[in-house]
Amino acid sequence: MMRISLSSLAxxxxxxxxxxxxxxxxxxxxxxxxxxxxxxxxxxxSWNLMFGYTGMASFGHGAFFAIGAYCGGVLVMxxxxxxxxxxxLLAGFLGLAVGLVVGFVVRKSSGVYFAILTIAxxxxxxxFVSSSSYLGRDDGYSGIMPPVVNLGVGKLDLSNGxxxxxxxxxxxxxxxxxxxxxxxxxxxxxxxxxxxxxxxAEFLGVNVAGYRILSFSLAGMVAAIMGALxxxxxxxxxPEFAYFVFSAQPVLYTMLGGMHSFWGPAVGGIIFGMLTxxxxxxxxxxxxxxxxxxxxxxxxxxxxxxxIRSLLKHARxxxxxxxxx
Amino acid sequence: MSNFFWADLGTTLFNSxxxxxxxxxxxxxxxxxxxxxxxxxxxxxxxxxVGAYLVYSxxxxxxxxxxxxxxxxxxxxxxxVLAGIGLAADxxxxxxxxxxxxxxxxxxxxxxLLFTEGLIxxxxxxxxxxxxxxxxxxxxxxxxxxxxxxxxxxxVATGVLTFIGLEYMLNRTNLGKxxxxxxxxxxxxxxxxxxxxxxxxxxxxxxxxxxGVAGGLxxxxxxxxxxxxxxxxxxAFGALVVGGMGNIRGTFLASIALCTLDTFASSYLDLTPGIxxxxxxxxxxxxxxxxxxxxVGL
Numbered sequence: 162m163m164r165i166s167l168s169s170l171a172x173x174x175x176x177x178x179x180x181x182x183x184x185x186x187x188x189x190x191x192x193x194x195x196x197x198x199x200x201x202x203x204x205x206x207s208w209n210l211m212f213g214y215t216g217m218a219s220f221g222h223g224a225f226f227a228i229g230a231y232c233g234g235v236l237v238m239x240x241x242x243x244x245x246x247x248x249x250l251l252a253g254f255l256g257l258a259v260g261l262v263v264g265f266v267v268r269k270s271s272g273v274y275f276a277i278l279t280i281a282x283x284x285x286x287x288x289f290v291s292s293s294s295y296l297g298r299d300d301g302y303s304g305i306m307p308p309v310v311n312l313g314v315g316k317l318d319l320s321n322g323x324x325x326x327x328x329x330x331x332x333x334x335x336x337x338x339x340x341x342x343x344x345x346x347x348x349x350x351x352x353x354x355x356x357x358x359x360x361x362a363e364f365l366g367v368n369v370a371g372y373r374i375l376s377f378s379l380a381g382m383v384a385a386i387m388g389a390l391x392x393x394x395x396x397x398x399x400p401e402f403a404y405f406v407f408s409a410q411p412v413l414y415t416m417l418g419g420m421h422s423f424w425g426p427a428v429g430g431i432i433f434g435m436l437t438x439x440x441x442x443x444x445x446x447x448x449x450x451x452x453x454x455x456x457x458x459x460x461x462x463x464x465x466x467x468x469i470r471s472l473l474k475h476a477r478x479x480x481x482x483x484x485x486x
Numbered sequence: 487m488s489n490f491f492w493a494d495l496g497t498t499l500f501n502s503x504x505x506x507x508x509x510x511x512x513x514x515x516x517x518x519x520x521x522x523x524x525x526x527x528x529x530x531x532x533x534x535x536v537g538a539y540l541v542y543s544x545x546x547x548x549x550x551x552x553x554x555x556x557x558x559x560x561x562x563x564x565x566x567v568l569a570g571i572g573l574a575a576d577x578x579x580x581x582x583x584x585x586x587x588x589x590x591x592x593x594x595x596x597x598x599l600l601f602t603e604g605l606i607x608x609x610x611x612x613x614x615x616x617x618x619x620x621x622x623x624x625x626x627x628x629x630x631x632x633x634x635x636x637x638x639x640x641x642v643a644t645g646v647l648t649f650i651g652l653e654y655m656l657n658r659t660n661l662g663k664x665x666x667x668x669x670x671x672x673x674x675x676x677x678x679x680x681x682x683x684x685x686x687x688x689x690x691x692x693x694x695x696x697x698g699v700a701g702g703l704x705x706x707x708x709x710x711x712x713x714x715x716x717x718x719x720x721x722a723f724g725a726l727v728v729g730g731m732g733n734i735r736g737t738f739l740a741s742i743a744l745c746t747l748d749t750f751a752s753s754y755l756d757l758t759p760g761i762x763x764x765x766x767x768x769x770x771x772x773x774x775x776x777x778x779x780x781x782v783g784l
Contacts, residue, residue, distance in 0.1 A: 266768065270775040272588055273526050273588065273727075274776055276526065277723045277767070278768065278771045280720060281771070282768055284760065285764045285765060288758050288764070291758075406716070416593050444612055445607030448601065448603050449600075449601055452597045452599070453597075455593065455594075455596070455597035456579065456598065459590050460579070460582050460583070460594065
């Protein structure tokens, strides 16, 4: 049984209340930015499923986001009567299917080879979508209209007011809950054993290659769902999603927040999001600040911001031990 | 008809040579850091761009139209400036990421890439810039119906010269042999009295300088943008993996093989440039998850 401490419950409720109240207290720009950040954070959670839990650092995860974004965009435009939740699910299954194939290809690769292999595969997706005239070539698939979602009790027009914001909030919370269950269950423990020592895990009977494929394809599925959720919000799906630079976004969030904690990417995403928002008008400075922050984190705090807590705890504990002896 | 065929084939071969040598010039600096420090430097593309922009600024400062000698001088200056930056980067970054998990070193160099790109945007702006090609290399060499711009011939020649120079340095000089021994076994080299940290610093400096020289030399052939090095660096990563992780000879051959394949596929099969290249890498890495060669040494 998982114990949830009172303080984390309080933090969770406070964050939830703030997210629900945001459209009432902040301007449209901030609300839009917040919704985008939620999507990016779940995208980063899915990346950390591979990295923090299974020990695979993909530098091409954006390809799955792009697959989902294009799939979602095309389905919303060509089959408007299709339920949007079904569109998200279909995009997710496409991501899962591609993830299974790619996962099979990369299952034995590691280190720099894995990094370059994932870059090469993502680049193939990038070249494919940016040269397909059906998908709008370099300009992207544009003019995607936010759909109307039939919720059973009534219809929710996502192009109205803050409806899309709340829809994104709902979907990202649901996906996060599913991921949380996954990594705190038996599968999560097996994945973690691979991250810590894949040889020993293999020796203890864990099907390492199989779980690597599973982790890779589930991460692809979540990323694709986020892409499909994102494209109608932005009203465009562009090849940039599959580009190397976009794929580094989740890496950034995770490293900044801490890879060993489930919530690390969220903390990193919020800090990174605020940095980007505050520096958005200064061309160039945002990269300088981001790059600098990331460098300081990697060189000085390789466990991320949430890692500081465990470092402090560790220091305090060894301090106490010192006193009693 | 057969005349067209041969001219077409000649043009495709020439284009392959131009692409291969551009990729190789770019990849050579990366190969040194990867082969000896075992670090894949994501920032190399941004350093390449800095080299190009420096040459742009020097040429502008000299009055806007440089002849070949002035361009070469500007390239040399940009190489020197990058060497200085390399020394600083080694002290601040590379020295600290040598012995940590490779994930962190990848991420650290990625951070350096972002930082450098931002710096370029702040200093030079985001608009396209261009460096005029020197009057000596304007026009084209026409042989057997194949039109070869002198500037491209110059780029190919530079690539071959870079290869010969590096091969000579690594295999025929004392320093090169020291570098090779450090690449194979740093611990043993240290035990035998080689100053390993100094070799590491030297490698970073030389690699940065090569990035500056490459960017400067290729500057007249492309438009300058802050992200200009990213495309080439993706190609170079591929050539490095297939060529054996820092093996200069392997990287040279892999650049030629992959770029020729890609150029032929795009001109005869009408594929988007890059598709054949990355497909080949994915196939090779699927069948041989650790590349084609053993990957030790240069």
